[in-house]
Amino acid sequence: MSLSSLAADLRAEAERANERRLLVLSGPPDATRRAAVDAVEAADLPLPDCTAVSAAADWPFEHVGPRESRELLGRTQGAIVVDGHDECSPNAIGRTVGAVDGGGLYVLLAPDLATWPQRRDGFDESLAVPPFGVDDVTGTFRERLVATLRAHPGVAICEVDEGYDDPAGDAVEVRDDGLTDPWPARPREAPEPPADAAFADGIYRACRTADQAEALRELEALRGGDTTDDPQPAVVVEADRGRGKSSAAGLAAGALALEGRDVLVTAPERGGADEVFARARERLAAADALAGVDEDRIAADSGGRVRFARPPKAAALPDDPDAVIVDEAAALPVALLERFLDGPPAAFCTTVHGYEGAGRSFDVRFRGSLADSGRELIDVRLDEPIRYAAGDPVESWAFRALLLDARPPVDQLVADATPETVEYETLTPERLLADEHLLREAFGLLVLAHYRTEPDDLARLLDAPNLTCRALLHEGRVVSVALLAREGGLSGETRERVYRGDRIRGNMLPDVFTSQLRDLDGGAPVGYRVMRIATHHAVRSDGLGSRLLAEIESEFRERDGRKRAGERVAHAGRPRAGERVDYLGVGYGATPELLEFWRENGYRTVHLSTTKNDTSGEHSALMVRPLTDDGADLAARHARWFRERAPGVLAGPLSGVDPDVIRRALRAVDDGAVPDEPGLSERDWRVVVDAANGMGSYHAAPAAFTELALRELILGEAGLDADAERLLVEKVLQNREWDAVADDLDRVSTRMTMRAFGDACEPLVEVYGTDAAKAHREYWTN
Incomplete structure (x- = not known):
């Protein structure tokens, strides 16, 4: 042939x-x-x-x-x-x-x-x-x-x-020859508009499949309830790639704009919303109702519009839209998606298997938030492909070759896993290649660990020389997995180039230490960064993630001990055999829950980024767990520098960050970063004591209050409750106005907020105050 x-x-x-x-x-x-x-x-x-x-x-x-x-x-x-x-x-x-x-x-x-x-x-x-x-x-x-x-x-x-x-x-x-002698395809019939449809018949006749028409019928819920007392709907549209979910969302957006409604569209990238905008514009043009078009906005003669905003901005619901469409929702962090639940009717369109992002994290984590939101939940799934017939062999090959449909084990197989029943193992590329089930389970869990996983990540897992994988297995099934990236150990020449402005791939923590935080030696120690860690949702919060981190730490500490004894250590992973590891690290979008998890596992804050991630809207936290003296030196100086720059950045670029994120980040700073004694003068202490007794002003000695607030938020020795800590963060560290602090913390009044601030100062004087400060306190009790 x-x-x-x-x-x-x-x-x-x-x-x-x-x-x-x-x-x-x-x-x-x-x-x-x-x-x-x-x-x-x-x-x-x-x-x-x-x-x-x-x-x-x-x-x-x-x-x-x-x-x-x-x-x-x-x-x-x-x-x-x-x-x-x-x-x-x-x-x-x-x-x-x-x-x-x-x-x-x-x-x-x-x-x-x-x-x-x-x-x-x-x-x-x-x-x-x-x-x-x-x-x-x-x-x-x-x-x-x-x-x-x-x-x-x-x-x-x-x-x-x-x-x-x-x-x-x-x-x-x-x-x-690849020939399969298939049956001829059945003709595809155009879907008929539902008899009770609210959208015009022409909108439904633009659908390519019956699945798409059904999705459009459910998306009519974005018009809202009959009364303001009705719960706001949340429509979840799930599909594999190529089923027309974005097209259905675009048809709905166009129909809503024809009715004069304001539709806000968001997606991880502007290009990801192109299909939504194309179909909305097509419907407005077909109805001769297109009033204007620019890159991020389509206007209708009715006064309705379809507009785009990046996810963090869209989550703030600018200009009070009538409806929200989140396309490729699985490629956004769950914490960001949850912010849309406080707004108008919303549709969340997500790819279950595909390049754009895996839907498992969305399905496992976000659905719980939807259930708790009080919204009317409407589910619709599209199964019929738009471009080709179901069962297409090229699609089946792509799913298998790229593991687009990788999944963790079914719940029943791991439901009784505990930290005592699991085994700690290294998953080498050779082992993963030889065991397809193990590869699918491990990669499926890694997909869950991140809101955006791409096919390149599979190649990195199998081929990248800086990566290695560790897992906990329960009766041979993967229940927790961590992907580790070797970083640092850089030559003096390389560190000098980074210090002078070059970027260095695959070394996130050393790059930040050197280029942003100006530590010329920050890339010298060898670290392993936990790129991703995930535990099966059926046994999450049962201590398995912590057990995995403890095993990783034990492995690398043991390796260092053997290296010091002059022995060669055989390392099952690919990064340098027997190499001493100075620290474990992690970098992630900071939330109070994640900060607490890493703190409880011995990781300590060394940096909080001053800029937000464009997609997640979160500030990144960097944390370190030292394993050797060199790692301890690196961690100690960066913890100290973090505390020293905290007053400037918290009152500046981080002034709008959630106070709970700041509280948790500071509580995870190593205690050694705090000087033995507060550096307050006698007058400073008088001002603090006076404030604790309802007199004087924070503004009379702001640096003194700042030092005490940092000390308490790091050490926690005065035992303030969470509300008092939030008050210290917002007023003292973030330097917000009293009225804004009162509103943000839901205080009865500004006056009561100022009184609560005085109450928070009392324990600070008791625990950290000098003898002179406590003597001055007697002035107010006599």
């Missing part, structure tokens, strides 16, 4: 079944690129409907670079050629595989499949973070990728010779 006849047969079969077929062309780069063009032409696919994702530029149709493959999200093409020679990016596959229409071809170019896992390319270079080089990167991900290509139906594999120049010639050897 020639390449031309195979391509024609694949296209014919794909059209008959309304499916796609995958054609793999392996061999030299130039030869496989020529063969790909010939295959597309032989399949009689229109060149304007084809796109190449390639670092090479010589294509007769549209081409984008691998890092611009995001441009294909939401588009539909007849054929997509992904060139894996210069850079095989899992993200590029994840972004593009769903963009091929039914009846089309997905073409993958690769070197010889037998040797491909051993080759290094541009993507591998991105995994080689300092101090590792590209030769340290393994090929486990591509070994698994090749295995899925060879095993999966609907995948044709051809070997192309160097001298290829004719699709009808013998320079192509067909190893697997």
Whole structure:
């Protein structure tokens, strides 16, 4: 069989079944690129409907670079050629595989499949973070990728010779024709508008499937209840990628705008909302009601509008919208999603399996918040693909190859797991490759640990030389997992470059220590950062996460002890065998609950970022758990510097942060960062004592109150309750006005807030006050 006849047969079969077929062309780069063009032409696919994702530029149709493959999200093409020679990016596959229409071809170019896992390319270079080089990167991900290509139906594999120049010639050897002889696809009937629909019939006739029409019918709930006493609805629209959920949301947004309603749309990235805006604009134009359009806003003649805002801003519900649509909700932190529950009717559209983000975290964590919110919960799921038939083999291959549907073990298998029943193990890439169930469970839990997981993360887990994985297993099932990144141990030359402004990949804590906090030696100690840690939701809060952290600490402390004794330590992970580890670290979006979890596990605050994450709206906390003297020195000086800069940043860029975040961050600062005695003068103490007795003013000696507040919030020796601590944070450290403090803390009045402040000062005088201060206190009792 020639390449031309195979391509024609694949296209014919794909059209008959309304499916796609995958054609793999392996061999030299130039030869496989020529063969790909010939295959597309032989399949009689229109060149304007084809796109190449390639670092090479010589294509007769549209081409984008691998890092611009995001441009294909939401588009539909007849054929997509992904060139894996210069850079095989899992993200590029994840972004593009769903963009091929039914009846089309997905073409993958690769070197010889037998040797491909051993080759290094541009993507591998991105995994080689300092101090590792590209030769340290393994090929486990591509070994698994090749295995899925060879095993999966609907995948044709051809070997192309160097001298290829004719699709009808013998320079192509067909190893697997990929033909499956499927049944012809059933015609798809256009959905009928429901008899009792509130939206116009034309809106429903724009739907492509019955699933989409059903979702649109449920999205009518965004119009609100009949009375103000009715609970606000929350519509959850779940689907795998390519089912038309964003399109349905866009149709609903357009219908609401036609009625004069103000619809606020948000998504992790502006481009992610393109489909919502395109369908809304289409419906307004079809009704001849389009009044104006700009990049982030569509206006209707009725006065309604559809507008976009970034997630943190949208969560503040600017200009009081009538309805909110959160697209790709699974790719946003749960804490941010919860802020939308205090507003108008809202729709949360989420991809269950797909490049945009995994829906498990949304499903497990956010649904509890929805249940507690008092909202009317409306669930709808879309199963029928829009672009191709259900059961499409290319979609099934992508799910398996990229683990888009990875899940932790079912609840029943781990429900009786306790810290006493589990075993601590290292999950090496070799072990994960050999055990598909173990890989799916571990990766499924890691997906839960973060609101955004991409296919590249699977390749990092399997190939990145700086990463290693630890887990707790209960009867062979993964119940808790941590992904660790080796950081630091950087040469003096590298540290100097970072100090002068260069960025360093894969070394988050050393980079911050050196570039932002101006510690020239901050990248010298070796640390392991806990990138992600997750515990199965069926046994969360049972101590398993803490047990895992304790085991990790014990392992690395034991390694240091053996190293000091002059022994070589065999290390099952990839980062340097037997290397001494000076500290464990973590960086994450700070919430009171997470700060308390890490504090309870012995981690201590060394930094709180002054800027918010664009997606989560949270400030990042960096925490350290020292293991050696060098790690202790690093942690001690950064804890001290954090305390010293706290007054400036808390009254400045952090003045609006939740006081509970500040309380928890300060309580997690190492006690050694606090001087032995408060540095208050005799007059300072008189002012504090007077304030405790309802006289004088905080403004008479603000630095004195600041020092005492920091001391108490770090040490907690005066035993203030949470309300008193919040008062110290807002008034003393964040320097808010009395009226604002009273409002924020729900105090009866400003006067009562000032009185409560005096009450909070009394224990500070009792615990930290000098003899002179306590003597002055007697002045007020006589």
